[in-house]
Each structure stands twice: as C-alpha cells, then as structure tokens.
Amino acid sequence: MQNSSLVGFNQLLVVAVTSWLLLGCYYDRADHLYGQGGTSDGGGVVLPCDTTLVVSFAGDLLPILDTHCNNCHSATAPDGGLDLTSHAGVSQSGNVGSLVSRLRLPMSDVGSMPRNGMPLPECNIVLFELWIAQGAPNN
Numbered sequence: 001m002q003n004s005s006l007v008g009f010n011q012l013l014v015v016a017v018t019s020w021l022l023l024g025c026y027y028d029r030a031d032h033l034y035g036q037g038g039t040s041d042g043g044g045v046v047l048p049c050d051t052t053l054v055v056s057f058a059g060d061l062l063p064i065l066d067t068h069c070n071n072c073h074s075a076t077a078p079d080g081g082l083d084l085t086s087h088a089g090v091s092q093s094g095n096v097g098s099l100v101s102r103l104r105l106p107m108s109d110v111g112s113m114p115r116n117g118m119p120l121p122e123c124n125i126v127l128f129e130l131w132i133a134q135g136a137p138n139n
C-alpha cells in the first residue's frame with residue numbers, strides 16, 4: 001500500500017527539480033555562448049551571432065573601426081601607436097596584438113576599448129574573431 005499524499009509530494013518535487021534544471025541550462029547556455037550584448041530580437045531573446053559569415057575587412061570591419069575607434073587610432077600620432085585605418089595596422093593588432101582581448105575587457109578595466117565608451121555589441125566582436133580565423137584578409 002502506498003501513501004498517496006507522499007506520491008503527490010514526490011511528483012511535485014520531480015516537476016520542480018526538472019523545471020529548475022531546464023531553466024538553469026537555458027540561462028547558462030545563453031550567457032556562455034552569446035555573452036552580454038548579443039543581437040536581440042527586440043523581445044528580450046538573445047539570438048546567436050552568425051558565425052558562417054565571410055567577413056569583409058573594408059565592408060564590415062572598417063565602418064565599425066571608423067565609428068568607434070578611429071577618432072583616437074588614426075592620423076600621424078594615433079593613440080597607443082596603433083593606426084586602425086589600415087589593413088596593416090588592424091591585421092597586425094588582430095594577429096599578434098591585443099585587439100580582440102581589449103574589446104572583451106569590461107568597461108571598468110582601464111585598458112578596455114573603445115576607451116571611455118560602451119563595449120562593442122557581442123556580434124561585432126565576433127566579426128573580428130571570425131575575420132582573424134579566416135586569415136585576416138584585405139578584402
């Protein structure tokens with residue numbers, strides 16, 4: 001003979017624990033994969049960045065750099081000695097310098113880029129990573 005109130009309690013416990021595990025996985029995954037500032041669908045759902053893109057230096061990256069970086073990283077005496085208006089400067093910093101790691105520093109870190117500005121959206125940072133993985137072409 002089973003105690004029916006105990007069975008009811010056990011079923012409730014299973015439902016509670018299962019929901020907790022599912023919700024826990026959902027949030028862990030979104031945070032880990034997309035980070036803060038990934039593209040949003042406007043309804044608060046964070047969408048994954050498209051990692052299948054072939055990134056264009058001139059078409060994708062230069063406009064981002066011109067908007068967020070090149071007030072400081074251009075002309076004859078660029079900040080940090082780094083000119084981000086040319087393929088040479090960007091590919092060098094991307095391949096052997098600190099470009100991507102600076103973009104990923106929290107705003108509270110004095111070395112974060114853009115200096116004194118909001119961090120770039122996650123999917124813009126991913127564009128730089130993809131481009132470097134694709135051989136940092138001058139395309």
Ligand code: HEC
Nearest residue numbers: 068069071072079080082093097098099102111113114115
């Ligand atoms: C308001 C000015 C300013 C803006 C905007 C800015 N930077 Fe900088 N950046 C600096 C200064 C100043 C330094 C040198 C001090 C330091 O290394 O933190 C620097 C250094 C760097 C360095 C390290 C250079 C090296 O090789 O030591 C990188 C990489 C960099 N910036 C990337 C960027 C990128 C990418 C952006 C745009 C997303 C950006 N910065 C926007 C001012 C700026």
